[in-house]
Amino acid sequence: MSIAFKPEETFRGDYSYRNSDAAILRFPFPFPEDKYMYSVNIEPHVRSGPSDVYLRPFDVDEHYIAECRDRAITLERDPGRCQVLPHMMLAQWDTLELLMENLSADYPEHFTLTKEGDDFGSRWTWTNRPLGIEQSFIFGDAATLPCEPFEYITRQAQGDFAICDQRDDNLYMDAGMVTSQADWSLEFDVGMSFMEWHGPVPLAHQTGVFERALKYLLMLRLGQPVRRLNWTMTINPRLDTSPESFPEWGTDRASVTPDNAGQKVHLRVELQTLWRLPRSNAILFPIRCYLASLDDLARVPKWGARLHRVLSTLPPQLVEYKGLTRYLPAALAWLSRHDDGRALPVGTEAGVSTLS
């Protein structure tokens, strides 16, 4: 399939990022009901679902080139956004293989992988046409790539990536490429166990969500990836909302008014998938980020109304944890104009094929 990339758009400075109508219609809207609370919302990552973003295991969209460039800018300023603990080399190759195989199979027009063999020691050639890359290398020999394999391939993918090592009946975040995170620090969290890195999340520990999720993930099987959606809000279409750069984007939260909320306030949805890796037995955790402004979302009447209801009933602990406190009233004032109080059908589907 052919994708009309928008290579010039930006996620900082003049924030020229925009969604096409098609991108809005395929947005993975995360709220099936009028209220939201944490749950173990994990399901098989199959090639279908209520949005087209589920059609391929690693979704590539019109923002691909611009997102890869934004990642490169962030890494240039802060190389610590990519970290791999020394025992994770096998998992690095697992990740490179998984991404190259899926991208080349699902987007043959844009990516090609030629292999002389499947095992370590084989010569592989990778072609990435959108980014203009052609690279021959020996699978398993990091010296034949311009950087280590995990960094190499995740510089050419949308979304953040973490790798969790599995040992002692636990998962440890022992590698990551994290340049578009919802306010968490890889430098701080690297090496942490599952419960440790989820430590700051409110309300969910008490209901046993993390214990059940960890048990489930420890049993994750090769070839049977799973997924869930997570969400927050971001002011301006900014990918790098890290705590490291908080001094740069924090004041944006104070800039929202009921009049500009439609353009400024974005729903940030993370499609999180989890993959057992074949050689290392680690788990790859891609966090694919989608951004849509309130303006975008309100063009789907069901979504505009539902978002208003979810945000107006959000528990105060979640408002605080997600950093919405300062601008939520302005966002709600804007959204209330798009909610006439009618009953909305359960489910996340847009329910329309053209935008209003």
Add this chain to the structure above:
Amino acid sequence: MLHSDIKSRPTYRALEPDLAAAGHLLVVETATLQPGGLANLADTFAPVAAKLHTWLVGEAQAVPGLGKPWQLPAVADVVDALACATRGYGIGDRLYVQGTEPFLWSVATAAAIVGFGPGQIQLCHAGSLQRRVWCTHCHGFTEQVTTNVVPCAGCGRHLLVRDHFSRRLGAFMGVMVDAEAPGEIPAIEEVFA
């Protein structure tokens, strides 16, 4: 004893010698000892006294039962001593550390470098609740923090001390408190005395 519902902070317990171990190294921050604290430790470690080495960090009077304790002026000397240890530590050895949280993690981090695994180390919190704070922005450390908000020793920003702890850094996270509204700094209170 320190009780905490911070999920990322380890649970600290009273020290208890592992009778099956080959060797025992006890490291104590003496400024945190209660009166009679060393004598209590000597009782606790009496069953393994023959195989016990004790390092007392800071001023202290030795007591019988802890062998011939080695006196070290500061935690930096513990880190140096571990790094230079020529006797070597094996999988049968145990390390017991008692003191403030930053002290515990300075020692535990240095011990990990010379081969102590997590299962070989016991940590017991004693004394002040002061925290070491890691700045999310400049990645510098600020020591002996007892307040909810503290100026960063590295970049000077006012950091809110979050209840999120990293064992790798031995520190709590500090995030700029007035990033959304510059100059809006909440009342600074002594909360980790």
